[in-house]
Amino acid sequence: MLRLVVLISGGGSNLRALLERCDDADFPAHVVAVGADRDAGGLVHADEFGVPSFLVPFPQYETREAWGEALVEAVRVWAPDVVILSGLMRLLPPAAVDALRPGLINTHPAYLPEFPGAHAVRDALEAGATETGASVIVVDHGTDSGPILARERVPVLPDDSEATLHDRIKPVERRLLADVIQGIAEGRIELEAAA
Template identity: 75%
Template sequence: MLAVVVLISGSGTNLRALLERCSDPAFPVRVLAVGADRDATGIVHAEEYGIPSFLVPYTAYPSREAWGDALLAQLAQWRPDVVVLSGLMRLLPPKVVDALAPRLINTHPAYLPEFPGAHAVRDALAAGVAETGASVIVVDRGVDSGPILAQERVRIEPGDTEAALHDRIKPVERRLLAEVLEGVATGRIELKEKVA
């Protein structure tokens, strides 16, 4: 059984999808805890599923590094096999990445390496491309630059808004995340750091 801690910043829709999947006894993944860097509304999903949650508020610390130390201390209490960033809208300090990699994965609403960063959906629309996508990656010290574990194309439809496109990407992200975690749990997918 793969033990996971999920970190969020917002509404936790991807988290909820993962918790729903984990409610199937045949799915070899269990969420140990859910953490947030702010008062995230998505914590309600953890409560609904009886999953413990914790808050490490970024603004309570004098620096990103101090916040990262507190986050690592909290994660150490849970001893997860994998940490999933699920809408955590904050770059982790290098010390945190180094401590967790390659057992640190993230979903991203683009077909990486296309459109990295916080505004991937908006950037894809602005570029006028016909397709974007969804990716699941190992987190490294860069911005959405780690090894790609899974990805899939999503077509951009005429007249798409940022919200409409994102709504079509999210189900693909959720499915890919579940497939990757299941693959890690069963040994089909090996988490590796990028070779320099």
């Protein structure tokens, strides 16, 4: 049974979907803790599912590196097999990435390497793309540039807004994340090899 720590910044809709999936007795993973860099709304999902949570508030640290060190310490308390960035809207400093790799993965609402960064859905629309997608990657020192574990195309419809397109990407993102976690647990995906 894989031990997962999930890190969030916002409402945690992907976290909730993962917690629901982990409730399935046949799913080979469980969330042991949820962490956040602020008082994120998504922490209510952890409470609802009886999962412990922790805060490492970014403003309390003088540097991003000091915050990263504290975050790694807080994560390691839970001895996770995999750490998932699920809407954590803050780049981890390189030392934190190195400390948590190769079991550090992220979901992204685009078909990487297309449209990396915080505004992937908007960027796809502004570029006039006819399709975008969802991806799950191993986190590296770049912005959404790590090894790709899974990705899938999602069409862009003529009348799509940023909200409607994102709403169609999210279920794909959630399914891919669950598939990757299952693959890691079953040995079909080797994070050491991917990283």
